[in-house]
Amino acid sequence: MKLFNYSFPHPVLGHNDDVSDRFETSYEIELGxxxxxxxxxxxxxxxxxxxxxxxxxxxxxxxxxCPNTLFRKNIVFLPQKYDIELESNxxxxxxxxxxxxxxxxxxxxxxxxxxxxxYSGYKFSISKSEELAIGEKTWFIxxxxxxxxxxxxxxxxxxxxxxxxxxxxxxxxxxxxxxLPSKNFNDYNDIINYEIFYSAYHAFLxxxxxxxALEEVFSDINNxxxxxxxYIKILQIRENNESIxxxxxxxxxxxxxxxxxxxxxxxxxxxxxxxxxxxxxxxxNE
Amino acid sequence: xxxxxxxxxxxxxxxxxxxNGINVHMxxxxxxxxxxxxxxxxxxxxxxxxxxxxxxxxxxxxDVENAISLYExxxxxxxxxxxxxRFWTYLSHTSYWxxxxxxxxxxxxxxxxxxxILQHWFINGLSAKNLTRxxxxxxxxxxxxxxVKDRKDPFELTKEFFSMLDYTRHLLSGNLGRNExxxxxxxxxxxxxxxxxxxxxxxxxxxxxxxxxxxxxxxxLGSLSKEEIKKLLKEQEKELLKIQAAK
Numbered sequence: 322m323k324l325f326n327y328s329f330p331h332p333v334l335g336h337n338d339d340v341s342d343r344f345e346t347s348y349e350i351e352l353g354x355x356x357x358x359x360x361x362x363x364x365x366x367x368x369x370x371x372x373x374x375x376x377x378x379x380x381x382x383x384x385x386x387c388p389n390t391l392f393r394k395n396i397v398f399l400p401q402k403y404d405i406e407l408e409s410n411x412x413x414x415x416x417x418x419x420x421x422x423x424x425x426x427x428x429x430x431x432x433x434x435x436x437x438x439x440y441s442g443y444k445f446s447i448s449k450s451e452e453l454a455i456g457e458k459t460w461f462i463x464x465x466x467x468x469x470x471x472x473x474x475x476x477x478x479x480x481x482x483x484x485x486x487x488x489x490x491x492x493x494x495x496x497x498x499x500x501l502p503s504k505n506f507n508d509y510n511d512i513i514n515y516e517i518f519y520s521a522y523h524a525f526l527x528x529x530x531x532x533x534a535l536e537e538v539f540s541d542i543n544n545x546x547x548x549x550x551x552y553i554k555i556l557q558i559r560e561n562n563e564s565i566x567x568x569x570x571x572x573x574x575x576x577x578x579x580x581x582x583x584x585x586x587x588x589x590x591x592x593x594x595x596x597x598x599x600x601x602x603x604x605x606n607e
Numbered sequence: 608x609x610x611x612x613x614x615x616x617x618x619x620x621x622x623x624x625x626x627n628g629i630n631v632h633m634x635x636x637x638x639x640x641x642x643x644x645x646x647x648x649x650x651x652x653x654x655x656x657x658x659x660x661x662x663x664x665x666x667x668x669x670d671v672e673n674a675i676s677l678y679e680x681x682x683x684x685x686x687x688x689x690x691x692x693r694f695w696t697y698l699s700h701t702s703y704w705x706x707x708x709x710x711x712x713x714x715x716x717x718x719x720x721x722x723x724i725l726q727h728w729f730i731n732g733l734s735a736k737n738l739t740r741x742x743x744x745x746x747x748x749x750x751x752x753x754x755v756k757d758r759k760d761p762f763e764l765t766k767e768f769f770s771m772l773d774y775t776r777h778l779l780s781g782n783l784g785r786n787e788x789x790x791x792x793x794x795x796x797x798x799x800x801x802x803x804x805x806x807x808x809x810x811x812x813x814x815x816x817x818x819x820x821x822x823x824x825x826x827x828l829g830s831l832s833k834e835e836i837k838k839l840l841k842e843q844e845k846e847l848l849k850i851q852a853a854k
Contacts (some may be wrong), residue, residue, distance in 0.1 A: 329825045356737040382830055386785055388735045390686035391748060392787035395829035410685035414733065423827050449835070451826045480623070491623065495692075496732055498619055550733070 331445040332436055334367055334454035341435045342367035346420035346456035357412060357463060359405040363420065369433040370422055371455060378428060379453055382421045390416040412463035414550055422454035443510030462557050476551045477527055480504040492534045495550045499530050520593045523586035528579055558582055570592060610652035612693040617645040623727050625721055635713050637779050639700055654678040658702050663709045670746065670769040675762050677743065678750035684778055693731045694746040699728045707742045736780040745775065752779055752790050764794040773812050783820055786829040792836035803847060811847045818843055
């Protein structure tokens with residue numbers, strides 16, 4: 322959970338121990354081709370704010386922003402369960418979501434229940450749009466896949482390398498880049514659309530690249546790679562999968578996490594190769 | 608006619624070469640080589656028959672004219688399409704090649720040239736900052752954020768926006784600048800108060816942006832209407848006059 326470490330000119334529920342009550346926000350995402358819907362559910366225990374909500378003097382507000390599409394919107398609503406609908410083409414990549422309770426009109430003598438004792442004796446004058454409660458900073462990924470590669474195409478791209486015989490990797494771009502020598506690049510393009518080879522791509526192209534990339538992040542003391550879209554996507558895959566979630570994000574664990582992110586590609590590719598052998602009835606060398 | 612764009616791997620290859628100091632010289636020349644295998648068609652984007660581009664001269668960059676013309680040619684782009692690195696990199700390496708060469712002329716220093724090329728010919732990592740620095744996409748996004756259909760001149764705020772570097776560099780890339788109401792309110796306030804901004808305009812705009820950024824730390828300005836934001840800006844009038852008096 323990320324916390325806000327700046328100060329407000331008035332007490333804010335959810336900020337440090339200003340007010341000892343709960344403002345818990347959660348949402349489920351429905352990513353459609355045309356519409357993206359956030360099914361929002363809010364728990365609020367503070368009686369002052371509940372009362373002000375009833376009187377429509379304050380409101381819930383969702384601040385949604387997507388830096389990649391320069392999109393930002395503040396959506397206000399009163400019910401604790403609410404659906405927020407957005408055009409999917411407003412969003413690409415990381416979308417930041419924070420919920421607030423804000424004032425809908427000036428509140429001259431604001432004094433919420435269960436206020437920290439440090440504030441005793443004070444009353445606060447609140448202006449319209451000022452924040453009175455703040456939820457957790459959260460985000461989700463609105464994925465747009467460009468070109469066909471494999472099911473993890475948003476993580477990787479294959480490029481032609483000027484080198485003659487060496488495969489190289491780059492991790493400082495939006496996707497993990499696998500640079501193939503020219504001849505290999507052409508071979509790759511010839512076979513890319515055959516589904517039977519996908520597991521093999523995962524095992525011999527993606528797995529070493531992802532392992533190296535993760536080790537690079539884990540030993541990246543300057544945090545230069547932490548905000549790269551490919552790493553954010555990995556964190557999201559991990560967050561949404563209970564078994565991957567149990568794998569620790571730590572040095573020397575890159576190969577374990579990589580194998581699980583890619584759905585154990587060595588085993589899958591061996592099984593596919595075996596199937597291919599059976600289909601082609603290739604005689605063995607024994 | 609459908610829009611041609613680069614393939615992702617080609618953008619990465621071009622960018623990797625510049626980062627490694629390869630082919631930097633090409634950006635002063637006629638063009639970079641582009642083959643059919645480096646491009647694809649985006650069938651969802653209609654390409655204009657031609658693009659009206661005014662090549663910058665010593666004393667005039669023609670930013671407003673080029674921004675309006677580009678936006679009118681690609682008015683139907685949605686936000687996802689307009690944040691496609693492949694599309695903007697294709698335009699900067701084809702139709703806008705000569706424009707960019709004149710707009711950001713290269714120097715005799717390879718390191719500076721690498722930075723200039725990565726910043727204006729490429730979007731070096733998708734972000735609001737890089738979209739608003741790229742030589743072509745910045746023109747489109749600047750227009751998109753300031754175009755107001757129901758104004759007598761829908762591009763009136765666009766003209767104000769491209770009149771000053773502080774707007775183009777900082778306004779849209781910041782978190783606050785992504786609020787449409789805020790951007791429109793700020794530009795309208797300046798346009799409607801020509802006397803107030805007749806002197807020390809840059810200093811005054813910087814003051815406003817600083818104050819509004821501070822206010823946005825505890826208030827959700829995006830929940831206010833354009834008129835309400837203008838009222839907050841009006842409250843700064845006295846301070847702004849002091850800046851004038853402090854000559």
